[in-house]
Amino acid sequence: MSQRQPKRDVDGILLVHKPKNLTSNATLQQLKRLFQANKAGHSGTLDPLATGMLPICFGEATKFSRFLLDADKTYEVTAQLGVVTDSGDADGNITASKQVGELSNQQLQQTLDKFVGQIAQIPPMHSAIKYRGTPLYKLARQGIDIKREPRQVQIYALTLLHYANAELRLRVRCSKGTYIRSLVVDIGDALGCGAHVKNLHREAVAGFSQSAMVAFDILQTTQLTQGVTALDQYLLPITNSLRHLPIMHCDNPTVTRLYHGQAIEIKEVLPEGWVQLLTLDERFFGVGRLLPNNKLLPQRLLKRHQHN
DSSP states (O other): OOOOOOOBOOOEEEEEEEOTTOOHHHHHHHHHHHHTBSOEEESSOOOTTOEEEEEEEEGGGGGGTHHHHTSOEEEEEEEEETEEESSSBTTSOEEEEOOOOOOOHHHHHHHHHTTSEEEEEOOOSSSSOEETTEEHHHHHHTTOOOOOOOEEEEEEEEEEEEEETTEEEEEEEEOTTOOHHHHHHHHHHHHTSOEEEEEEEEEEETTBOGGGOEEHHHHHHHHHHHOGGGGGGGOBOGGGGOTTSOEEEEOHHHHHHHHTTOOEEOSSOOOSEEEEEEETTSOEEEEEEEOTTSEEEEEEEOOGGGTO
């Protein structure tokens, strides 16, 4: 029998370029094995059909994954007009086909403009949202349809990139919780011809650029030729996902009190919300929340030894 690989304590964020036809969880499990990591989680599910940026948090970075989940995202999507599927994407069964009339760029842009700003979306049945503990997509596969409540999401920008042969290519910059499939279906309905997602690529999460992404084959080659520890060069610091948060410096007694779970009264008046916590010598050790009463509550802290 072959010996099991020893696990490593790995900390940091990997921006992997998820390939097509692989689930986010399968991607995570493959990378966890490749890095021989004790602990890992992904931040923001991508459909199997989709490609692009999937942040993987290793070790202590998993404590701060919510900031990537909550972040704005940018997608490039190709919508096939005139064909409706039960899942809203190319993996589904065709349920209707309609003629696509002549559409000018001006007509298309006018329609797209209606979807910019705060909009209400009904999540698709083919999604990971749970109903009484069961993901909706599992119920959808059984032919069960559950009533879903609309959700408010924000579309910051919706750019027409190209239109030809009933294929509409768009760039979408949006808030967390936005379903691009639902957006495309709604655009198709607004155009009167229906639509589904043919291709979907996530370009950016939380301001990370495409250039920061690493392809699967590069990671595999690196591990094979240079060893597992060489993979760590592709990890980004945890603080890269927290750049939008204000910084608060803490002296040693304050650090100790925070690690004991105590709330700290702050002398200076600062806006309430999340803050990065740094020692006086600029070492990051976690995040806290500032309350309206000027109290600082510790929320997510690194293991004590990791900042000492």
